[in-house]
Amino acid sequence: MTAAVMTDRPAAYTPPAQYKLSTAGLLRSEWTKLWSLRSTWIVLLCAVVFSAGLGAIIASSVPDDQAIGGAASAIDFSMAGIALASVFIAVLGILTVTGEYSTGSIRSTMSAAPKRLSVLWAKAAVYGAVVAVLFGAMVFLTFFLTQAIFSGTGLGGVSLSDDGVLRALLGYTAMIVYLALLALGIGAILRNSAGSIGFYIGVIMILPQLATLLPWNWVTDVTPYAPGNVPNTLLMVDPAGATLSVGESWLWMGIWLVVTYGLAGVLLKRRDV
Amino acid sequence: MIEIEHLTKRYGKKTAVDDLTFAVKPGVVTGFLGPNGAGKSTTMRAVVGLDTPTSGLARVNGKHYSEFRSPLTEVGALLEAKSVHAGRSAYKHLLALARTHGIPKRRVTEVIDLVGLHEVAGKRVGGFSLGMGQRLGIAVALLGDPAVLILDEPVNGLDPDGVKWIRLLLKGLAAEGRTVFLSSHLMSELAQTAEHLVVIGQGRLLADTTVDAFVSGNGQARVRVVSPDAARLAEHLAGPGISVSSPERSVLEVTGTEAAVVGQTAAAHGLVLHELRTDRGSLEDAFMQLTADAVEYRQTTEGANR
Numbered sequence: 001m002t003a004a005v006m007t008d009r010p011a012a013y014t015p016p017a018q019y020k021l022s023t024a025g026l027l028r029s030e031w032t033k034l035w036s037l038r039s040t041w042i043v044l045l046c047a048v049v050f051s052a053g054l055g056a057i058i059a060s061s062v063p064d065d066q067a068i069g070g071a072a073s074a075i076d077f078s079m080a081g082i083a084l085a086s087v088f089i090a091v092l093g094i095l096t097v098t099g100e101y102s103t104g105s106i107r108s109t110m111s112a113a114p115k116r117l118s119v120l121w122a123k124a125a126v127y128g129a130v131v132a133v134l135f136g137a138m139v140f141l142t143f144f145l146t147q148a149i150f151s152g153t154g155l156g157g158v159s160l161s162d163d164g165v166l167r168a169l170l171g172y173t174a175m176i177v178y179l180a181l182l183a184l185g186i187g188a189i190l191r192n193s194a195g196s197i198g199f200y201i202g203v204i205m206i207l208p209q210l211a212t213l214l215p216w217n218w219v220t221d222v223t224p225y226a227p228g229n230v231p232n233t234l235l236m237v238d239p240a241g242a243t244l245s246v247g248e249s250w251l252w253m254g255i256w257l258v259v260t261y262g263l264a265g266v267l268l269k270r271r272d273v
Numbered sequence: 274m275i276e277i278e279h280l281t282k283r284y285g286k287k288t289a290v291d292d293l294t295f296a297v298k299p300g301v302v303t304g305f306l307g308p309n310g311a312g313k314s315t316t317m318r319a320v321v322g323l324d325t326p327t328s329g330l331a332r333v334n335g336k337h338y339s340e341f342r343s344p345l346t347e348v349g350a351l352l353e354a355k356s357v358h359a360g361r362s363a364y365k366h367l368l369a370l371a372r373t374h375g376i377p378k379r380r381v382t383e384v385i386d387l388v389g390l391h392e393v394a395g396k397r398v399g400g401f402s403l404g405m406g407q408r409l410g411i412a413v414a415l416l417g418d419p420a421v422l423i424l425d426e427p428v429n430g431l432d433p434d435g436v437k438w439i440r441l442l443l444k445g446l447a448a449e450g451r452t453v454f455l456s457s458h459l460m461s462e463l464a465q466t467a468e469h470l471v472v473i474g475q476g477r478l479l480a481d482t483t484v485d486a487f488v489s490g491n492g493q494a495r496v497r498v499v500s501p502d503a504a505r506l507a508e509h510l511a512g513p514g515i516s517v518s519s520p521e522r523s524v525l526e527v528t529g530t531e532a533a534v535v536g537q538t539a540a541a542h543g544l545v546l547h548e549l550r551t552d553r554g555s556l557e558d559a560f561m562q563l564t565a566d567a568v569e570y571r572q573t574t575e576g577a578n579r
């Protein structure tokens with residue numbers, strides 16, 4: 001603590017040069033984070049069990065007199081569980097972001113990647129990919145499972161090569177990935193678990209349905225464009241009667257994601273962590 | 274090297290940091306001192322880019338933190354609040370951070386061993402004690418083997434063994450030429466670790482000096498004399514700038530002069546001395562004296578005594 005020590009300062013320290021922040025690194029990091037939480041395993045397991053299980057239960061309990069209508073009805077019945085599983089997927093998407101804020105781990109995350117935006121993209125990419133792979137498989141598994149149950153009834157004998165069937169099944173996969181990404185973006189905007197889940201269930205899922213009960217015609221005209229409704233056309237074996245065409249459906253999914261992630265990105269840059 | 278230039282940070286109406294300017298140099302441990310709410314944590318968060326300054330800037334080695342291509346090897350930070358997901362294990366938390374920079378697993382195990390968390394590395398962090406959480410935070414800070422370390426109250430929650438360990442660790446890291454910047458409320462704690470001091474109060478700079486200069490500058494040295502001839506000695510010592518008081522019979526406390534002068538005066542007049550020593554004002558006194566006007570949350574003892 002003397003002047004002698006002060007002048008005796010050691011040569012400047014050079015940190016290791018081989019480590020660099022990278023996009024690949026951020027993706028691997030988000031992958032590690034996702035799978036190192038027990039909640040991920042539990043929620044995904046629930047989603048998988050629900051989608052296949054509920055599909056199977058519904059399929060086996062359809063009364064024979066309703067077992068008519070061919071491919072469209074067959075897919076509606078068998079995918080009922082997938083639609084419900086999307087709530088689990090959305091909640092987990094929200095938690096991948098809000099969980100970081102509620103526990104404070106976001107501070108570690110953002111000090112490792114201070115440009116911040118790349119973290120949001122990495123989170124969305126990893127979660128979106130996991131959901132796409134998992135539900136890409138689940139949708140087809142559930143389809144074949146329920147077809148086995150339906151065999152011999154009016155709902156059986158539907159083939160992937162039938163008109164619109166493959167597109168509808170891929171539509172279910174696209175919908176669930178879209179909702180997962182939408183929910184994750186909402187989490188990034190609101191930062192709060194309860195608030196984001198409440199917003200998702202209340203505003204994205206329920207509000208457009210309730211709104212159709214209102215006595216004004218214009219409400220029914222706009223509800224198909226609500227963020228939670230835009231994928232609906234993709235789920236149809238025969239989308240001819242839908243307000244949005246298949247192309248418009250994709251377009252609006254894109255618009256809502258751009259709006260959500262645009263807002264999330266701007267807020268992420270501007271707000272303190 | 275950390276440079277803070279005219280840093281101001283407001284949260285709504287509350288000014289947490291007010292036009293703060295100082296630099297933290299490499300090679301020595303620099304302490305960051307200030308009463309509760311002084312703005313220490315806010316300043317540290319601004320350095321690692323978590324809080325955006327209202328005005329002014331914080332730079333590390335000449336760059337804004339977000340410009341670094343490998344932030345973890347440039348700056349290692351331990352921030353005030355727990356920055357870990359309670360449901361994740363210590364190992365996975367470190368691994369996730371390491372992966373962003375391509376830091377190998379080997380380094381993760383290395384820092385876990387270094388901070389003594391080997392036994393519990395696989396356990397969920399939610400069950401960690403304050404001290405274990407703090408050790409994990411230190412492991413995070415060391416992960417990238419960084420050139421600059423920013424530690425917000427690192428000894429908080431550590432046992433005496435841990436306190437001693439981190440003191441040596443930080444001195445060692447500084448001796449390697451790194452910049453080490455740590456905050457504390459405890460002057461006595463910092464005096465044992467730090468060589469340089471930055472003191473703030475209510476967001477403003479109060480002192481930027483070496484520990485030695487701080488102590489001698491703020492706590493006034495006092496010479497204590499015990500002599501059977503105290504009264505006569507007091508008469509001989511009296512002079513301009515010198516004040517003599519006698520808290521007990523045959524004890525004198527002299528300020529404004531040195532022990533050597535007192536001894537010589539006594540010898541010159543043939544007075545017997547039983548004791549002669551210099552009392553440095555305590556570090557805590559010096560700190561409190563300096564921040565007396567800048568304490569934000571002042572407690573009273575009245576309620577407690579009722």
Ligand SMILES: Nc1ncnc2c1ncn2[C@@H]1O[C@H](COP(=O)(O)OP(=O)(O)OP(=O)(O)O)[C@@H](O)[C@H]1O
Pocket residue numbers: 284287288289290307308309310311312313314315316353458
């Ligand atoms: N995110 C925030 N929002 C609003 N006010 C804040 C925020 N962070 C800090 N403050 C306020 O800014 C002031 C400085 O806080 P800071 O945490 O930097 O002090 P500190 O020196 O670290 O205190 P301590 O010694 O208690 O840790 C305090 O008055 C605090 O209430």
Ligand SMILES: [Mg+2]
Pocket residue numbers: 313314315353425
């Ligand atoms: Mg603090």
